[in-house]
Amino acid sequence: MTPEIFISQLYRQSSLIPLEEFSTWALNLLQQVIPFDGAVWATGHVSTQTFHTQTNIDVPEDKAWETFINLKIIPNPEYSFAQQQLIAREWGMNDMSETVTIRAALAQYYLILMHIPYRNYGEGMKHRVILGNIEDIKPYLMPS
Numbered sequence: 001m002t003p004e005i006f007i008s009q010l011y012r013q014s015s016l017i018p019l020e021e022f023s024t025w026a027l028n029l030l031q032q033v034i035p036f037d038g039a040v041w042a043t044g045h046v047s048t049q050t051f052h053t054q055t056n057i058d059v060p061e062d063k064a065w066e067t068f069i070n071l072k073i074i075p076n077p078e079y080s081f082a083q084q085q086l087i088a089r090e091w092g093m094n095d096m097s098e099t100v101t102i103r104a105a106l107a108q109y110y111l112i113l114m115h116i117p118y119r120n121y122g123e124g125m126k127h128r129v130i131l132g133n134i135e136d137i138k139p140y141l142m143p144s
Contacts, residue, residue: 001032023055031057064105069140071100071107072132073116076125087128097132104140 010026017025023041030039038059044051074097075084088096102110111118117127118134118141131137 001029003033006030006033023053024057027055027057062105064140065103067104067140068101069104069107069137070133071102071110071116071137073098073100073114073129074132076127076130078125079128091129104137107137108141 006029009029014022027039027041030036039057040054040059041057042051042054044053073091073093075087075091075093077084079087084096091098100110108118110116111131115127116129116131117125118131118137
């Protein structure tokens with residue numbers, strides 16, 4: 001099917017397709033023009049930045065996006081207790097730690113942005129803060 005025929009069929013048959021079936025019908029028709037293995041048809045408004053409706057065709061669930069994890073940020077224990085207290089105060093930590101709940105898909109980007117190491121852990125690491133639960137979140141990080 002050519003793009004011209006697709007547009008023509010979309011226009012001519014749109015009034016014949018029930019509204020609740022239209023997005024699925026249109027995506028199936030589009031797949032005859034452009035081969036794809038998954039698609040999302042959504043309506044929304046830019047001012048609210050939300051979707052009002054959404055139809056997924058063969059789109060797998062994004063588990064990393066749907067999963068929330070806790071990043072436990074702590075002062076680096078290689079510093080003295082007084083230094084750790086100062087770092088905790090600077091970071092606004094309560095009880096010498098701060099927990100950030102974040103989508104698993106965004107965790108690595110957050111760590112990079114905040115200059116929190118997540119690779120090459122070991123003695124002699126002189127970062128001010130580290131992850132107190134690195135082993136728990138390793139499965140959600142991209143391999144080195």
